[in-house]
Amino acid sequence: MTQEHTIWLAVGFIGQLLFTSRFLVQWIASERAHRSVVPLAFWWFSIAGGATLLAYALWRRxxxxxxxxxxxxxxxxxxLMLIGRHRRDTCPQ
Structure with missing residues (x-):
């Protein structure tokens, strides 16, 4: 296995870890609120994990x-855009 291959495998696993973390964040937030909650961090982990996994998928062709x-x-x-717009519209400055 080449060093490049090892690095890309690490990128793939990091992307998968980030992507999976979003579910842990959502689950913890929901348990704390005693209702289903999708926190902002869920979407940021989705972006980070998705972008990392996209890079890995492109490398894999x-x-x-x-x-x-x-x-x-x-x-x-x-x-994230909808959340940002909602916050701007509901939080006067």
Whole structure:
């Protein structure tokens, strides 16, 4: 196994760890609130994990994996935009 291959495997595992962390954050927030909650950190972990996994998918030249991650990034970014707009509209300065 080459050093480049080892580095990219590490990138893939880091991306998967970031992506999985979003579920842990969501679960902990929901347990604390005693209701289903999707905290802002969920979307940031989604972006970080999705972008890292997209880089890994591109390195692997896996079009199915790459399209799936790229599509998810659009959705995660849109959710962050909607949250930002809602905060601007409801929090007068």
């Amino acid at each position: 896996d079009p199915v994996f790459a399209v799936g991650q790229a599509s998810g990034l659009v959705i995660y970014a849109r959710n």
